[in-house]
Amino acid sequence: MGKPAGRRWIVVALAAVLAVGAAAAVLHRVLAPAEVSTVARSGYPPAAATPQVGVIGRLPVAPLVVDGRLRVYAGTRQVYADQPADRKHRVTPFWSYRRWPAKVDGVLADGTTLVSRWSDGKLVALDARTGRVAWRAEGPEPGMVPEPRRTYASTVWDPGGLYVARAADGRAMLVAAGAGQLDGYDLADGRRLWRVDRERGCIGAAGTTATGEVLGLFACDGPETVEFRDAATGAVRSRWRPPDAPDEFVLTPVGCREGRSGCRGLRISPPGDGTGRGWLVGPGAPVAAPALDGADAELDGERVVGTSAGVVTGRSARTGEELWRRADLGPVRIIAVEPGRVHLLTVRRDLVTLDPVTGAERSRFALNVGHDGIGWTPGRAYATGGYVAVERLRERASPDDDDQAYFLMAEPVLLAAT
Structure with missing residues (x-):
């Protein structure tokens, strides 16, 4: 004899409720905000010996x-x-x-x-x-x-909106920039030290200087102006407009300790123009550095290394005086600069590292591994501590291509030691 109709409906309803509850629990576990930290299970590796000069390997x-x-x-x-x-x-x-x-x-x-x-x-x-x-x-x-x-590469080599600056007492500050907002933090413990809120597009940060300032653009009223803020307090130290600058321009930090942090210079360019005028930044107003004009020059301390017509030169950033010249490298391209090293790529895909003070060659080798060959174009590049990493793009790659057509292969990044 079957169950009464009322009891059957109760059982069905109860089963439905349980099923929905179980599904909700699963969805919550899958979709709820979560954080998973898997810490190191072995000790911190010892300081590495000086790596052998040359290509280390390829990475995805x-x-x-x-x-x-x-x-x-x-x-x-x-x-x-x-x-x-x-x-x-x-x-x-x-x-x-x-x-x-x-x-x-x-x-x-x-x-x-x-x-x-x-x-x-x-x-x-x-x-x-x-x-x-x-x-x-x-x-x-x-x-x-x-x-x-x-x-x-853009995420780890050029993290837009994240910068580090050092105060006069040596404290390290983190600067985080968002849409219409700048925040400063003590890097040691994450305490927020200051905040600036403005209308979106009114303020922005492009990097930090070697003298502990946040370098950015101010465009809240009138033409764009270069703004220097104290990274420890957020207070504006000064605002400056380069002579004859257009109402809108592109600000590019140069001569940076790493990424766009601890920079000693800047370049001002009209929108869509790859050249621009170079300036040194430090205490006081920026100082014109004509040797930094153009996109084929890079700054290391007080030295500017430039490439033109197959000649590499080192010049004084302040006077433009030529300090050394190398005409034996052929056409080259500066792909990365770090303190004490400038890395150049020849048309034969040799990686040449020079001392920016003297022009002396620190190392030179073919940027190639296995049978990959030299039929590629350099993409983003990065250098620190003598290590250099370069993306390899297909020779006819376009920014509109998908990754398959853009990169040379599945492991397009070459890592080398100079």
């Missing part, structure tokens, strides 16, 4: 070399590290940090402190030695940025 993603011991990478929702820095291939992560559903927007390293910014504005600092979270802070949400390509 762009490495950020930290402390000369680790390589840090970014993914859509992950920051992770492997080691040692001079290993030929990428290997199992030394540590890993993930967040959901936010995406990685930028990664910056200063010493053994690694700061990541996420699409929801969250700032997370990791101890690079262990992968443990050192601090978390609320920051400005990043503005609209292009989706990074699969190497994530």
Whole structure:
């Protein structure tokens, strides 16, 4: 004899409620915000011996070399590290940090402190030695940025809106810039030191100077102006407009310690113009540096290295006086600069590293591995501590191409030691 109709409906309704509850629990576990930190299970690697000069190997993603011991990478929702820095291939992560559903927007390293910014504005600092979270802070949400390509080179080599500056007493400050907002933090513990809120597009940051200032553009009323803020307090130290500058211009920091932090110069260019005028920044108003004019010149301290018509020259940044000349390299392109080294790429894809003070050759070798050949074009490049990493693009690659047509191969990044 069957169950009464009323009891059957009660059972069916109860089963439906339980099913919906179970599904909701599963969805909550899958979709709820989450953080997964997998810390290092072994000790911090010892300081690496000087790596052998030459190409180390090829990688599928762009490495950020930290402390000369680790390589840090970014993914859509992950920051992770492997080691040692001079290993030929990428290997199992030394540590890993993930967040959901936010995406990685930028990664910056200063010493053994690694700061990541996420699409929801969250700032997370990791101890690079262990992968443990050192601090978390609320920051400005990043503005609209292009989706990074699969190497994530823009994320780790040029993290727009993340900069480090040092005060006169040696304290390190983190500067985070978002749409209409600038925040300053103590890098040691993540304490917010100051905040500036303005209308979107009114203020912005382009980098920091070697004298502890935030370098940016101010366009709240009238023509654009270069603005210098104290990185420790957020207070405006000065505003300056270059002579004969157009109402709108592009500000590019140059001569930086790493990335766009600790810069000693800037270049002012009209929109869409790849040339521009060079200036030195420091105490007082910027000083004209004609040797920095044009896009084929780079700054290292008080020296400008330039390339023109197959000749490489070193000049005084202040006077323009020629200090040395190299006419034996043929047509070359400066792909990266770091303190004490300027890295050039020849048409035969030789990587030549010069001392910017004397022009002396520190190293020279073919930027090639295995049977890959030299039929490629350099993309983004990065240098620190004598390491150089370069993206290899197909010779006819266009910015509109997808990654398959854009990059030379599945492992397009070459890592070398100079």
